[in-house]
Amino acid sequence: MIELKNLDKSFGDHHVLKDVNATFERGKVNFVIGRSGSGKSVMTKCTVGLIEPDRGRVIYDGRDFTAMSQKERKVIRQEIGMLFQGSALFDSMTVQENVEFPLRMFSDMSDAERVKRAEACLERVELSDASGRFPAECSGGMQKRVGIARAIAMNPKYLFCDEPNSGLDPQTAIVIDNLISDITAEYGITTVVVSHDMNSVMEASDTIHFVHQGSICWQGDRAELLRGGVQELEDFVFASDLMRKIRKTGH
Amino acid sequence: MRWMYHIGRYMRLLAKSVRRPEKFGVFKELLMTELESIGLQSVGIVALLSIFMGAVICLQTAHQIGGWIPVYTIGFTVRQTMILEFSPTLIPVILAGKVGSNIASQIGTMRVTEQIDALDIMGVNSAGYLILPKVVAGVFIVPFLVVLSMVLGVGAGAWIGVATGLSPLADFEYGMQVDFRVFDVVYALTKTVVFGFILTSVSAYHGYYAEGGALEVGRSSTKAVVWSVVIIMVSNLVLTQLLLN
Numbered sequence: 001m002i003e004l005k006n007l008d009k010s011f012g013d014h015h016v017l018k019d020v021n022a023t024f025e026r027g028k029v030n031f032v033i034g035r036s037g038s039g040k041s042v043m044t045k046c047t048v049g050l051i052e053p054d055r056g057r058v059i060y061d062g063r064d065f066t067a068m069s070q071k072e073r074k075v076i077r078q079e080i081g082m083l084f085q086g087s088a089l090f091d092s093m094t095v096q097e098n099v100e101f102p103l104r105m106f107s108d109m110s111d112a113e114r115v116k117r118a119e120a121c122l123e124r125v126e127l128s129d130a131s132g133r134f135p136a137e138c139s140g141g142m143q144k145r146v147g148i149a150r151a152i153a154m155n156p157k158y159l160f161c162d163e164p165n166s167g168l169d170p171q172t173a174i175v176i177d178n179l180i181s182d183i184t185a186e187y188g189i190t191t192v193v194v195s196h197d198m199n200s201v202m203e204a205s206d207t208i209h210f211v212h213q214g215s216i217c218w219q220g221d222r223a224e225l226l227r228g229g230v231q232e233l234e235d236f237v238f239a240s241d242l243m244r245k246i247r248k249t250g251h
Numbered sequence: 252m253r254w255m256y257h258i259g260r261y262m263r264l265l266a267k268s269v270r271r272p273e274k275f276g277v278f279k280e281l282l283m284t285e286l287e288s289i290g291l292q293s294v295g296i297v298a299l300l301s302i303f304m305g306a307v308i309c310l311q312t313a314h315q316i317g318g319w320i321p322v323y324t325i326g327f328t329v330r331q332t333m334i335l336e337f338s339p340t341l342i343p344v345i346l347a348g349k350v351g352s353n354i355a356s357q358i359g360t361m362r363v364t365e366q367i368d369a370l371d372i373m374g375v376n377s378a379g380y381l382i383l384p385k386v387v388a389g390v391f392i393v394p395f396l397v398v399l400s401m402v403l404g405v406g407a408g409a410w411i412g413v414a415t416g417l418s419p420l421a422d423f424e425y426g427m428q429v430d431f432r433v434f435d436v437v438y439a440l441t442k443t444v445v446f447g448f449i450l451t452s453v454s455a456y457h458g459y460y461a462e463g464g465a466l467e468v469g470r471s472s473t474k475a476v477v478w479s480v481v482i483i484m485v486s487n488l489v490l491t492q493l494l495l496n
Contacts, residue, residue, distance in 0.1 A: 105374075
């Protein structure tokens, strides 16, 4: 479980996060949704320690991440897997080497064990035949799957996905959504997905947090989302005709 | 005051870079790759420039002395010019263009494509992982390239002097040995160690803090070359004053 308590972050005069409180539950896919520029990415970066919040606490299973030294944070960082919007694969390495990378840096596995683990991760995302390719030789969907394989290589307790479906066709997007859901259930991890793709939200979310102007102004699940309740949320969710029809027909 | 901000941030990045590597085996592999990239892949351009510089200095000196100054002065001048200034200063400046822009664009691209964020989130010290091997390789290999440049420059000077009949080999050899001081070579190599550090670390700094997209990576690459050259030139003046007095 990850808890955000009273998170505040400003850049100069721009107050990006305003007293954010949220709980991301274990074994569930926790979605963070909101318009572009609402503060979703800054919130995620504060959560994983890429940006230091001005105030507030980030707690990983009772461990106060914000109060830790960089050295102490390393332990938690090795429990985190992250899938980036652009995949962020190391382009000088092959797919196999990308997946092996965290194992090389932080585990005491032998070469054979490392290769075996990387192969298992690639098999899990159905990319065994792409292990020798470089990221530039892979499609967007394949890169995302390699990103997932790399993220799960160290058996993480926490998985963060930043816009996992951006730039993907609807079919591939569903594959990625399902993969994230399955892996979350399989490994019992706390997954946080930042997205503004309503298809993904309806496909894979267990809990939803709606961020508006730097604050979480609504929390709930899919069924509650369709009922709406907050004007800003309704403006965001039912901006598309498809979502309005779903609300009307109920499915 | 902006420059003070950059100096402070540069110092902090260096402090972050020189921490103990997570895995020494990985560091060794990266160091080898950088030695090849900075050193071996620069041998061609260093050799080409040094040969032509040495040859041109020989021709210009022969043209200047005109007949009333001893011919061995040609060998002496080629040696002194190559050892004292051309090789230790111009070669690092050329490397700032070739290697520096490469380092800045490589690290800059990793920054804007979130690869550095990926390293940080995994718990890898991204500065140490990306910058330390480059700086160590630069400090270690640039002096070797400069020694190669000295040898080839002086050799090319001797060859062109003999080939054009401007300086018999015996005179050139005598000139090369006149008033030779080992300290001159020590002075030159001391400078190159500092220049190797500057060109790799300044370029890495500009890449590491690149923001935005391809355009900004290009800009950071240009800034890396410009600032590396400026700092090399200023350091050259300071080091020359310190070492020769």
